[in-house]
Amino acid sequence: xxxxxxxxxxxxxxxxxxxxxxxxxxxxxxxxxxxxxxxxxxxxxxxxxxxxxxxxxxxxxxxxxxxxxxxxxxxxxxxxxxxxxxxxxxxxxxxxxxxxxxxxxxxxxxxxxxxxxxxxxxxxxxxxxxxxxxxxxxxxxxxxxxxxxxxxxxxxxxxxxxxxxxxxxxxxxxxxxxxxxxxxxxxxxxxxxxxxxxxxxxxxxxxxxxxxxxxxxxxxxxxxxxxxxxxxxxxxxxxxxxxxxxxxxxxxxxxxxxxxxxxxxxxxxxxxxxxxxxxxxxxxxxxxxxxxxxxxx
Numbered sequence: 001x002x003x004x005x006x007x008x009x010x011x012x013x014x015x016x017x018x019x020x021x022x023x024x025x026x027x028x029x030x031x032x033x034x035x036x037x038x039x040x041x042x043x044x045x046x047x048x049x050x051x052x053x054x055x056x057x058x059x060x061x062x063x064x065x066x067x068x069x070x071x072x073x074x075x076x077x078x079x080x081x082x083x084x085x086x087x088x089x090x091x092x093x094x095x096x097x098x099x100x101x102x103x104x105x106x107x108x109x110x111x112x113x114x115x116x117x118x119x120x121x122x123x124x125x126x127x128x129x130x131x132x133x134x135x136x137x138x139x140x141x142x143x144x145x146x147x148x149x150x151x152x153x154x155x156x157x158x159x160x161x162x163x164x165x166x167x168x169x170x171x172x173x174x175x176x177x178x179x180x181x182x183x184x185x186x187x188x189x190x191x192x193x194x195x196x197x198x199x200x201x202x203x204x205x206x207x208x209x210x211x212x213x214x215x216x217x218x219x220x221x222x223x224x225x226x227x228x229x230x231x232x233x234x235x236x237x238x239x240x241x242x243x244x245x246x247x248x249x250x251x252x253x254x255x256x257x258x259x260x261x262x263x264x265x266x267x268x269x270x271x272x273x274x275x276x277x278x279x280x281x282x283x284x285x286x287x288x289x290x291x292x293x294x295x296x297x
Contacts, residue, residue, distance in 0.1 A: 051169060054169035059173075060176075061150075061151075061159060062178045065151075066202070070201075076213070076216050080297070083291050083295065088106065091105065092141060109130070109132070109133070109134060110279060111274060112131070114274060115130075116130045125225050128286040129261065133228060136205070136207060138206075139152040140153075153206060156202050156231070157236050158202055159201050160190040162185050191246055193245050196246070197230075207230050211229045217291065217292055219291055224253075227257070232261065238259055238262060
């Protein structure tokens with residue numbers, strides 16, 4: 001977990017700061033908001049791989065592809081396991097689209113959850129949402145079809161309407177089959193203004209899959225939690241303000257919670273690992289409260 005600093009200087013970095021959190025000590029790495037999601041350093045090998053990732057993503061994420069993936073993964077016939085079992089399984093995944101960090105995913109989940117827990121101790125649903133928001137990344141693993149990372153991680157966006165220019169590496173959409181399709185390349189495309197984001201097809205990835213899994217298995221998490229899970233990678237909306245013309249009133253209310261969550265998703269990343277066994281009992285109690293013992297995936 002990182003300490004959140006109000007209005008830090010650009011690219012400030014402080015290492016080796018010791019803090020207390022939920023009864024244990026850890027070293028944290030503080031980074032400013034300007035430090036994260038830096039896609040501009042093209043000299044870095046990591047950055048080059050991120051750009052290649054988005055090239056493949058933008059060429060391939062079409063309406064037809066999204067519909068095909070939703071149909072296939074809405075069968076929920078892959079495996080039955082608990083939320084915590086999925087957290088442990090996610091240890092095998094490293095997100096190639098993330099320019100900031102290459103730590104195992106379970107550490108990012110716990111860092112996000114513990115940061116939210118510290119600031120919002122009474123909102124236990126937010127703690128659990130932070131823990132599970134990336135569980136859909138298991139799509140990268142063989143038992144879930146071993147999808148290429150461009151179909152699992154990275155920023156998301158609607159399909160079926162024009163690709164907004166705020167989307168990172170937008171230039172690669174020119175090779176997408178929907179780009180010149182008059183049915184899909186206008187501002188509203190196949191949607192009506194104010195229709196609500198629940199009516200909108202999103203590019204396929206871990207966000208959409210975990211959202212579908214949670215709904216299918218009857219989670220009792222509030223609608224704001226499901227909104228966070230489905231749209232936490234939808235940066236064109238919650239960072240650039242794009243596609244808001246498709247939102248309804250409930251979306252706008254839930255967006256406020258998503259903006260709160262976003263700082264825990266991005267700015268709690270650290271190389272310093274959380275002691276899993278110390279925090280595990282708390283999160284197991286939340287899983288029991290909001291989910292069945294076993295889920296269909």
